[in-house]
Amino acid sequence: MMNERNDEVFSKRVKAGKRTYFFDVKTTRGKDLYLTITESKRTGDYDGRPEYEKHKIFLYKEDFEKFGEGMNEALDKIRQLWDSGEFKKPEPREETSEVTFEEL
Numbered sequence: 382m383m384n385e386r387n388d389e390v391f392s393k394r395v396k397a398g399k400r401t402y403f404f405d406v407k408t409t410r411g412k413d414l415y416l417t418i419t420e421s422k423r424t425g426d427y428d429g430r431p432e433y434e435k436h437k438i439f440l441y442k443e444d445f446e447k448f449g450e451g452m453n454e455a456l457d458k459i460r461q462l463w464d465s466g467e468f469k470k471p472e473p474r475e476e477t478s479e480v481t482f483e484e485l
Contacts, residue, residue: 390414399423416440 391406403419418438425432440448462468 413442415442416445 383443388407388409389405390408391404393404395402398421401421401423403417405417405419406414407417408414416439418440420436421433422435423431424434438455
């Protein structure tokens with residue numbers, strides 16, 4: 382599924398408490414794929430309109446494998462630390478508000 386600019390082939394939004402993460406798979410003119418990961422956090426309102434702070438990471442095809450390995454290793458370590466009882470697991474969150482793309 383491509384958007385009107387024909388560069389976005391997949392998008393996944395993950396609402397996580399006060400933050401929303403966007404995982405967007407895009408393609409270059411040369412048909413190479415890359416991933417953008419965006420963290421969006423509502424910081425308040427300005428003139429009645431919501432304001433957001435955003436941080437974006439661009440991940441290119443040559444880094445997919447190493448990035449995935451590093452991410453999996455870090456998440457595995459976190460799970461081990463939680464299972465050891467040394468660190469507290471997060472409580473499940475209730476999602477109470479929706480963020481729309483128009484707000485970003």
